[in-house]
Amino acid sequence: MSRRGSFRCQICGRKKHLRKNGTVVHHHVGGPQCPGAGYPPIEHDDARLVGYAGEIGAAYERAAAAVKRLEEDRANWIDPVLVARRRLLAAEVVKISRRVQRHLDWPERYRRSMALQMEKFGYVWSDPPPLYLVERAGEAKGAGEPLNAL
Numbered sequence: 001m002s003r004r005g006s007f008r009c010q011i012c013g014r015k016k017h018l019r020k021n022g023t024v025v026h027h028h029v030g031g032p033q034c035p036g037a038g039y040p041p042i043e044h045d046d047a048r049l050v051g052y053a054g055e056i057g058a059a060y061e062r063a064a065a066a067v068k069r070l071e072e073d074r075a076n077w078i079d080p081v082l083v084a085r086r087r088l089l090a091a092e093v094v095k096i097s098r099r100v101q102r103h104l105d106w107p108e109r110y111r112r113s114m115a116l117q118m119e120k121f122g123y124v125w126s127d128p129p130p131l132y133l134v135e136r137a138g139e140a141k142g143a144g145e146p147l148n149a150l
């Protein structure tokens with residue numbers, strides 16, 4: 001098992017210490033508290049990442065619908081805060097969906113980089129993906145290609 005302080009937050013991906021109950025400590029990223037604080041690290045679980053991606057997507061849809069409704073009603077004034085919120089949420093949707101994609105790709109990328117690093121250097125320094133993700137990736141692929149190398 002990894003030593004203390006080498007677990008990654010599900011949302012921001014920064015290495016953080018864990019509390020005694022196995023959740024990531026309180027931390028801030030660029031201002032507000034990181035939404036991954038108080039949840040297990042990505043090595044143990046990814047439910048928070050998936051849930052947060054859904055929450056952000058829904059919040060963006062709501063903000064976009066509110067602005068669109070005002071535009072269609074030809075409102076005299078649209079609160080710039082609402083427009084800014086829509087833009088910020090759109091950026092967050094892109095960021096978090098890339099993060100989810102990168103998380104899901106992890107076993108595949110690890111296998112590729114392991115093959116490359118073993119060939120070039122004879123050893124591997126990448127962090128291996130968490131077991132639950134490897135098992136899930138194996139299920140998704142079916143019995144065709146076992147992940148023996150991991």
Ligand SMILES: [Zn+2]
Nearest residue numbers: 009012034036
């Ligand atoms: Zn975080």
